[in-house]
Amino acid sequence: MVFQERTYSVLVVSASAAFDRTVSDLLPRNDFWPVNMVTSCGEARRALLDKEYDIVLINAPLQDDFGMRLAIDVCSTSHAGVLLCVKSALYNDVYSKVTPHGVLTLSKPTSLPMITHSLRVLCALRERLRKLEAKQQSVEERMEEIRLVNRAKWLLIQCLNMTEAQAHRYIEKQSMDTRVSKREVAQDIIKTYGGQTPPGDNPFSSP
Structure with missing residues (x-):
């Protein structure tokens, strides 16, 4: 990613070690920091109570839930950009349910360039939301x-x-x-x- 003044904090919610390794390689410290990883919705909700994140990546399904409700809740209660990764067979159904709430959906299996592209979209979204936050605070x-x-x-x-x-x-x-x-x-x-x-x-x- 090109040089930037800030890094983006990331919460990865995934029960798959393979997914975590793949995503970690796409989150260089100079662009994304801190990066925290949890394996369940419960852990994610506790982490979100302790800290605000710029980006939340959810790899469905999770240990204790599918993850769709978590994705919707994060969009509804924070300014984080949310990416929900789901199996291709479920993609259309999940997409139709979460898109109205602002959740970005990605079909699995996918490619590294597609994940990278999605991360950049989330960064752009976070910057837009950051400007809206500043404008609201100013008002x-x-x-x-x-x-x-x-x-x-x-x-x-x-x-x-x-x-x-x-x-x-x-x-x-x-x-x-x-x-x-x-x-x-x-x-x-x-x-x-x-x-x-x-x-x-x-x-x-x-x-």
């Missing part, structure tokens, strides 16, 4: 800043008899003068005045 952080600034404005109005426009300008000026974010200015105002007024209706609070 959530912005919404939190708005809530903090609105609360700070309300406190300035209540405690210092400012108008809404004056409170807004005060926060902006403090942010520019001290070269800190409006979020930090709002937090300082809340810390200073938050306990000085009885609770009341905040006209800037979210509904």
Whole structure:
């Protein structure tokens, strides 16, 4: 794989030692690390509770279950890319059931180039999901800043008899003068005045 800034953590869920050896050769440490291997759904679920993985490879069937439900659950509860390997006789049926949940399916037996290609698809998928995560986090952080600034404005109005426009300008000026974010200015105002007024209706609070 071409040079990249990050590695991808991988959980391999397989009861086949031969499959594990094959996959291990396709997961070089400079691209995929750490790589952990378990043999059952139960072990996989415990591993997923302890750590978030970028990629989960499931070689069905497993010791305690087929593995289809595990694949669906991982896609539903995490941002990991999931590859489910199944026998060719079961491929069409399994594919139709797991694809709507975002699981990538691979028919066995398969070739090394096909496994490599699937891994690259999963890496691309993980990068797309990573960007969506960052965008979502940015939106959530912005919404939190708005809530903090609105609360700070309300406190300035209540405690210092400012108008809404004056409170807004005060926060902006403090942010520019001290070269800190409006979020930090709002937090300082809340810390200073938050306990000085009885609770009341905040006209800037979210509904």
